[in-house]
Amino acid sequence: MKTSTYTRFRRLAHSAAHSAALVLAAALLATACTDPADLADGSPASTDALSFGASLLAPGNSGKHTADTRATAPVTKDAFTTDDRIAVSIDNQVKPYVYGTDLRFTATDPDNSFYWTPGQQRQDGVIAWYPYSDALPSTSSPLNISRQDTDAAFAAADFLFAGPATLTRNPSSALTFSHRTALLRLNIKADGKTVVPSQGFDVTGVDVKGTPVDATIDPTDGTLTGIGNTAVIYTHRCAATPDGYTATYEAQIIPHTISSGTSLIIHTTNPDKTYNGIILSGSYEAGHIHTYNITLGNDRVSITPTDKDLSWNDGDIRPGLPPTGYDLTVSTAKELKAFADAVNNGSTIGTSSIEARSARVLQTADIDLTGIDDWTPIGNVTSSYNYFQGSYNGNGYTISNLKIKSGESYMGLFGLVIGESSSTPAVLTGIHLRNVDIDVSHNSNISCGAIAGTVSDAVITFCSAQGEIKTDMNLQGQAYNDSGGIIADNSGGTISYCRADVKVTAFSDSNTTSVECNAGGIAGINTGTILACEASGSKVSAKASSAKTQAGGIAGKTSGGNYIASCASEVGKIIANSGGHEAYAGGVVGLQSGVLYSSYARGDATAVGASTINMAGAIVGDNSSNDTDLCIGTGAGAGTGGQGTSDLPPSSDSILYDADATDEEIYNLMQSKDFEKQDIPTTTYDATCFPAYGIEVTKVTFSSKGAWSYDPASGKIRIRGLPSVPLP
Secondary structure (H helix, E strand, O other): OOOOOOOOOOOOOOOOOOOOOOOOOOOOOOOOEOOOOOOOOOOOOOOOEOOEEEEEOOOOOOEOOOOOOOOOOOOOOOOOOOOOEEEEEEOOEEEEEEEOOOOOEEEOOOOOOOEOOOOOOEEEEEEEEEOOOOOOOOOOOOEEOOEOOOHHHHHHHOOEEEEEEEEEOOOOOEEEEEEOOEEEEEEEEEOOOOOOOOOOOEEEEEEEEEEEEEEEEOOOOOOEEEEEEEEEEEOEEOOOOOOOOOEEEEEEEOOEEOOOOEEEEEEEEOOOEEEEEEEOOOEEOOOEEEEEEEEEOOOOEEEEEOOOOEEHHHOOOEOOEOOOOOOEEEOOHHHHHHHHHHHHOOOEOOOOOOEHHHOEEEEOOOEEOOOOOOOOOEOOOOOOOOOEOOEEEOOOOEEEOOEEOOOOOEEOOEEEEEOOOOOOOEEEEOOEEEEEEEEEEEOOOEEEEOOEEEEEOEEEEOOEEEEEEEEEEOOOOOOOEEEEOOEEEEOOOEEEOOEEEEEEEEEEOOOOOOOEEEEEOOEEEEOOEEEOOEEEOOEEEEEEOOOEEEEEOOEEEEOOOOEEEOOEEOOOEEEEEEOOOEEEEEOOEEEEOOEEEEEEEOOEEEEEOOOOEEEEEOOEEEEOOOOEEEEEEOOOEOOOOOOOOOOOOOEOOOEEEOOOOOHHHHHHHHOOOOOEEEEEEEOOEOOOOEOOEOOOOEEEEEEOHHHEEEEOOOOEEEEOOOOOOOOO
16 A cells, blocks of 8 residues: 555544544535536536545455455455446435546536535535435335346445445545445355265355345435345355355345245255255344355255354455455454464464464454453463564454453563564554453563563554553562553554553562563553554553652653654553652653653653652653653643653743643644654555555654644544544
């Protein structure tokens, strides 16, 4: 995917079609013209024809889908392909639009387009559908999906709908289409005993009976409703079939609850025979794939539903056929644990020669880890070979109820993550943890983060975590404790566009003052790069009997050639408490040594207990690098105001302490300077792709100024491109 000189912003596939950064300060609610010449004197009111991009939340086993090959593999590059024709309706007027080489829909006939009126910036109530028809299917002219036995007929039965939605003029927005039918998939084989496949054995067709074939559409949400009697659906043979099966047939199904069963009539050759089976109960849901494995026997047909509840609109993973560019898919707690075990045991993926620790993994459904009371991290380093160095794409799905109660030094969903090199980094993207519960005591070093313990030569993008982390390093000796809301120890990796709402409490019982206890809302300790990240939650705390403590809303400690820019901390309290010599607490960073640009914090920082140094500030506790610029702290520092006891003095144009600062004032400060950093490794998000999250690493130029947006209507500042899955 091409990238510009600034980081391209993304959002979750689960989110609305418009970026949260969209600023509509001058939005007008006028209705688009249907003709460019509609002023009193006949002159054009606007020559700006309405056009838009579009994304399809599409099935497929690699990349994006075309209109003519939906649900057949392989698929081509774009969600829609050139000359795809859709219907667009505004105020009950319907016009045909066609997809062009510029990846936008424009009116098929330039003289029959919708137009923007002068000054109009938005158009509400837009609906669109594929395939094109002059009007939405109705009782008098319903959608009919009986014939699906050719590629063209199968594609025409795949009814796509978008809206009602709002299109914006500048910046131009897009419509997001979704599948309004359900997809029935049937994998068929002989049992090999009573029916022994001979040479030439094949499944030549499947007829589906007992489901409606005609439907009307609700224009308010695109819901299909079956009407009239049921009839036969002649199904479509799929181009891809899982290993061990003879054929796969598919049919678009009008959503409904099964009442009298779905009858299946299966035709074979060699032997020439007809088999009958029935799906007795269940329901067909819009935008979902319902897969059944069918085994043919002489006296019975065995029909078994798969255990995967897969959302069609979020991608179609065919059993045994991961998408191009991936080695494995996971969709259940059992599969995720099996993958973790394979990494930790130094195993390969299935019967392949691919090492699990190097695998490219795609998550294809929300996963609930309830029942696993003590998760073993992926890459738990009980031996030298089992750290993770591959790619894991959560693809916007959640992993909930991660619990860890014991373990080795490296703890989190992942333990130790080390890429092959800086040019071939490990990748963690699109991972969203909910209800994290980590409560561990360990008599050695601790590196604990929700997403991962320690990362090196790694790229972490578009991830989020919510929950609580409590760590207790209970060895009275030379051992550290690093704990963070996303990553514990970012050792030369790049973390970007991540959010954490994690209460972090780190404790060290070490009896020596030469070791450290670090806690951070994003990272406990950072010697790498953190860009465009946000931390919230009630508290980040580092406490120790004798060790040095460092706590920060973004990072507890930074060192080396680290770089932090365009980050926001909404953590309520940041506390460093040491019974030793030193304690540092900062709204953004506790002990800052490196680059800190264009960031703000709202929390109260407190450093107490140390016999020699207690430094706290609303931005940093200690600023030993002298390379901190364009930052603002609105919380208290050591209870005495923003600067508190830190050594970062205020400056009228770059360092501000202002308890009353509004979001608009913070945004204006961030726009007053721009700090660019080149060759930032990152991944992409593109809702028109499947998977929407990419694992290919590209390098971009990051702009601190461009990372921020402000919405005058809500009065809120926001980091562009942050995951928009709500944090509870």
